[in-house]
Amino acid sequence: MRFDLDADQRALTATIEKFAHDTYGARSSRTPEDAPADYSVSVWRRMSELGLTGLCVPEECGGLGFSVVEILLVSEILGRALSPEPFATAAIVAAKLLEASAAGPTRDSMLLAISNGEVRLAPAFYESVADYDLQSVDARISDEGGRLYIHGVKELVVDGAGATHFIVTARSEAGEINAYVVPVDVEGVKVSPRLGLDGRWLASAEFNGAAVEGDAPLFESGEALANVEHALDFGNLSLCAEALGLMDRMLHLTAMHLAVREQFGKPIGTFQALQHRFADMVVAMEQSRSVTWMAAAALESGELGAGASDLSAAKSAVCRYGRTVLEGAIQLHGGMGMTADFELAGYVRRLLAIEKTWGDRVYHELRFLEAS
Amino acid sequence: MELGWSTSDLEFREMIRAEISALVPADIRTRVENIQHLKKEDYQRWQTILAERNWATPAWPPEYGGPGWSPLRRIFFEEACFLAGAPRPIPHINMIGPVLQAFGTEAQKERFLPGIPSLTEWWCQGYSEPSSGSDLASLRTAAVRDGDHYIVNGQKTWTSWAHWADYMFCLVRTSDAGRPQEGITFLLIDMSTPGVTVRPIYSLDGAHDLNDVFLQDVRVPVENVVLRENEGWTVAKYLLNAERTEIAGLGQTKRLLQYAERLAAGQRRDGVTLADHPEFRSRLARIRIDLKAHEWTVMRVMAAGHGDASAPSASVLKICGTDLLERTSDLLMDLGGPAALAYDPAVHLGRANGAAPYGHALNGTAATYLEFRKAGIIGGTTEIQKTLIYKDAAARWGTS
Ligand SMILES: Cc1cc2nc3c(=O)[nH]c(=O)nc-3n(C[C@H](O)[C@H](O)[C@H](O)COP(=O)(O)OP(=O)(O)OC[C@H]3O[C@@H](n4cnc5c(N)ncnc54)[C@H](O)[C@@H]3O)c2cc1C
Numbered sequence: 001m002r003f004d005l006d007a008d009q010r011a012l013t014a015t016i017e018k019f020a021h022d023t024y025g026a027r028s029s030r031t032p033e034d035a036p037a038d039y040s041v042s043v044w045r046r047m048s049e050l051g052l053t054g055l056c057v058p059e060e061c062g063g064l065g066f067s068v069v070e071i072l073l074v075s076e077i078l079g080r081a082l083s084p085e086p087f088a089t090a091a092i093v094a095a096k097l098l099e100a101s102a103a104g105p106t107r108d109s110m111l112l113a114i115s116n117g118e119v120r121l122a123p124a125f126y127e128s129v130a131d132y133d134l135q136s137v138d139a140r141i142s143d144e145g146g147r148l149y150i151h152g153v154k155e156l157v158v159d160g161a162g163a164t165h166f167i168v169t170a171r172s173e174a175g176e177i178n179a180y181v182v183p184v185d186v187e188g189v190k191v192s193p194r195l196g197l198d199g200r201w202l203a204s205a206e207f208n209g210a211a212v213e214g215d216a217p218l219f220e221s222g223e224a225l226a227n228v229e230h231a232l233d234f235g236n237l238s239l240c241a242e243a244l245g246l247m248d249r250m251l252h253l254t255a256m257h258l259a260v261r262e263q264f265g266k267p268i269g270t271f272q273a274l275q276h277r278f279a280d281m282v283v284a285m286e287q288s289r290s291v292t293w294m295a296a297a298a299l300e301s302g303e304l305g306a307g308a309s310d311l312s313a314a315k316s317a318v319c320r321y322g323r324t325v326l327e328g329a330i331q332l333h334g335g336m337g338m339t340a341d342f343e344l345a346g347y348v349r350r351l352l353a354i355e356k357t358w359g360d361r362v363y364h365e366l367r368f369l370e371a372s
Numbered sequence: 373m374e375l376g377w378s379t380s381d382l383e384f385r386e387m388i389r390a391e392i393s394a395l396v397p398a399d400i401r402t403r404v405e406n407i408q409h410l411k412k413e414d415y416q417r418w419q420t421i422l423a424e425r426n427w428a429t430p431a432w433p434p435e436y437g438g439p440g441w442s443p444l445r446r447i448f449f450e451e452a453c454f455l456a457g458a459p460r461p462i463p464h465i466n467m468i469g470p471v472l473q474a475f476g477t478e479a480q481k482e483r484f485l486p487g488i489p490s491l492t493e494w495w496c497q498g499y500s501e502p503s504s505g506s507d508l509a510s511l512r513t514a515a516v517r518d519g520d521h522y523i524v525n526g527q528k529t530w531t532s533w534a535h536w537a538d539y540m541f542c543l544v545r546t547s548d549a550g551r552p553q554e555g556i557t558f559l560l561i562d563m564s565t566p567g568v569t570v571r572p573i574y575s576l577d578g579a580h581d582l583n584d585v586f587l588q589d590v591r592v593p594v595e596n597v598v599l600r601e602n603e604g605w606t607v608a609k610y611l612l613n614a615e616r617t618e619i620a621g622l623g624q625t626k627r628l629l630q631y632a633e634r635l636a637a638g639q640r641r642d643g644v645t646l647a648d649h650p651e652f653r654s655r656l657a658r659i660r661i662d663l664k665a666h667e668w669t670v671m672r673v674m675a676a677g678h679g680d681a682s683a684p685s686a687s688v689l690k691i692c693g694t695d696l697l698e699r700t701s702d703l704l705m706d707l708g709g710p711a712a713l714a715y716d717p718a719v720h721l722g723r724a725n726g727a728a729p730y731g732h733a734l735n736g737t738a739a740t741y742l743e744f745r746k747a748g749i750i751g752g753t754t755e756i757q758k759t760l761i762y763k764d765a766a767a768r769w770g771t772s
Contacts (some may be wrong), residue, residue: 129711129730131641194729197715197738263507273755330745335530340574356713362651
């Protein structure tokens with residue numbers, strides 16, 4: 001076990017940091033609903049040139065074939081820069097799911113297109129907005145002489161409004177859940193954008209007999225759900241690491257405020273009550289990093305189902321510690337912490353959105369109990 | 373000591389619940405129950421309805437048109453209002469009203485008190501400045517005497533509802549001699565005076581409640597001083613006492629709790645309603661229990677009256693209220709579940725009509741969590757309140 005970076009990892013980090021700085025460095029803060037942080041196709045292309053969209057795609061499919069350590073490094077930097085690009089969805093969950101899928105033309109061409117930055121796939125698994133039950137699937141497939149068509153509605157599709165394709169779970173005519181790729185621009189797909197808590201665009205995706213890419217499911221019978229869960233574990237790992245970047249930036253903003261803001265004739269950072277609250281935030285951040293790295297180690301083997309319990313432990317803990325950090329940051333900023341125009345606001349709202357994406361604290365605590 | 377409630381108090385409670393419930397306009401009730409933000413006109417309409425029955429200013433003494441209710445009856449009234457989905461009382465009624473009653477000239481009372489109960493004249497509070505928040509006494513907005521006017525220059529910030537306000541009660545510096553507190557004057561400023569500029573500040577949830585108020589060569593007649601020049605700190609301290617039941621946040625906590633309970637009863641997760649879900653059941657119970665304790669603390673304070681050192685201080689009320697508001701809004705954030713990932717601010721904040729993507733109730737959960745991060749900041753921060761509690765406590769318990 002080693003916690004320092006090797007030369008390649010340091011080089012990757014430097015490249016991504018430069019990209020983040022060039023792309024987001026001078027961005028002014030904004031009110032999320034005034035200027036929703038929709039991601040940009042040109043930035044996505046640039047990310048693909050750097051290899052980021054194909055970070056986890058196997059080398060034979062045009063990707064870098066990297067694993068958990070690189071996911072951690074990249075996600076944290078993107079988090080620190082408040083990058084709105086669909087990295088966790090399109091570069092992690094979609095890539096992981098396709099990689100695991102049955103060999104065939106859809107798999108290989110899609111993976112290549114992900115690496116090239118030509119497509120952005122959004123996982124569309126949830127139908128209920130009340131829980132994160134992957135098995136409550138009413139969407140269904142109709143088989144019309146070997147042509148497959150999909151019918152159903154998916155909600156809260158993360159990064160769905162700007163996606164080129166959806167990966168949709170649906171039931172076959174035999175009632176079995178499988179996953180299917182559906183392009184957004186075929187007949188019978190209706191995308192309704194929904195503004196997200198973090199100012200990014202989610203979607204409701206309605207499928208009224210839309211044609212399935214390749215006319216085949218992604219998985220052999222009975223294998224889809226476990227693979228979907230496993231891909232989401234990698235997505236959540238990316239979100240946890242992104243949260244580390246968010247927390248790091250919040251600590252930075254807060255520490256600077258404590259140093260420069262004066263009340264009663266001295267910097268407020270001289271008040272012990274605030275030092276202690278800040279210390280709580282630091283501890284929460286360190287614990288978040290530890291559980292995130294723990295989850296990465298548990299997922300590293302890539303074996304189906306491995307790491308579920310540690311990942312859920314990490315996600316639930318990051319949700320909890322994240323609140324400690326964001327609430328402390330607001331409180332220590334006083335009135336300034338409540339304003340939408342101050343940089344902190346975007347970080348707060350993104351951290352809360354991460355909490356709600358692919359299982360919240362409550363969901364992952366229960367999943368941890370079941371898996372361990 | 374007599375801990376029970378009298379029959380007449382209980383009859384009053386029944387009466388006021390029935391009356392209030394029949395009075396709240398349906399459209400306002402719907403927005404309140406959806407926890408959507410209200411418009412200025414909604415507050416005015418409701419206060420006008422109350423004013424017709426003489427209930428618009430429950431805490432004012434009868435000689436100024438208050439109903440003369442006991443502290444307990446005021447709590448029953450507030451409870452009836454929140455149960456019926458009425459707008460929350462506008463804090464300024466119990467701030468500027470009692471100040472004018474205690475310190476105002478006859479002319480000021482005559483001029484300003486009548487506009488308060490039905491909110492025909494809206495007030496805002498101009499205390500905080502960019503460099504003066506917790507250390508309020510360091511404020512620098514200057515008022516310089518020029519004949520029978522003051523010329524006011526400076527900036528106020530975080531001014532709630534300044535964009536709706538006709539008047540601002542304001543703390544200004546009139547002298548640099550002595551302690552900073554000794555050079556402050558309490559001044560009433562007409563917001564339509566040339567030189568007053570209001571600029572919106574948007575909050576975390578996207579709402580526009582707060583403002584910067586810029587004051588440039590604003591001419592204010594000297595008769596708008598309350599009490600005397602350089603005695604504004606006395607007025608400000610009195611006002612802090614007058615607002616201490618406001619600061620307890622009882623009504624707001626009850627409203628949030630009611631909203632949480634309704635949501636918990638109506639949403640299912642993992643095969644059970646959220647009200648029966650192990651995660652939420654005990655949290656709801658704990659908040660309800662602490663709210664009961666808080667309610668009794670508030671009653672003890674109300675019954676004790678001013679200057680009774682054995683009663684819990686305003687700071688104790690503020691800390692308990694803040695804790696409950698933070699926890700209840702935190703619970704709402706969790707009750708929102710996945711749906712809280714989407715947030716349509718326009719319909720929540722009342723800027724647009726129409727439906728929210730997954731219903732108004734779910735749409736309001738994250739926004740309410742974000743909004744109530746303010747609880748520990750407004751009206752004296754949690755850190756400042758705890759220091760005050762310690763100072764009181766050291767004097768009371770720390771001497772042999
Ligand atoms: C929603 C909202 C509505 C408001 N409405 C109004 C209004 O209508 N009118 C008005 O005048 N003001 C209003 N305010 C302003 C409010 O009163 C101030 O925000 C508050 O007094 C804190 O001041 P500040 O924001 O400058 O923070 P600061 O005073 O800079 O505080 C920053 C941090 O330092 C801490 N701190 C400061 N001094 C000490 C100390 N000695 N010991 C320990 N910790 C300390 C604080 O607790 C806080 O955590 C409103 C604020 C909010 C958020």
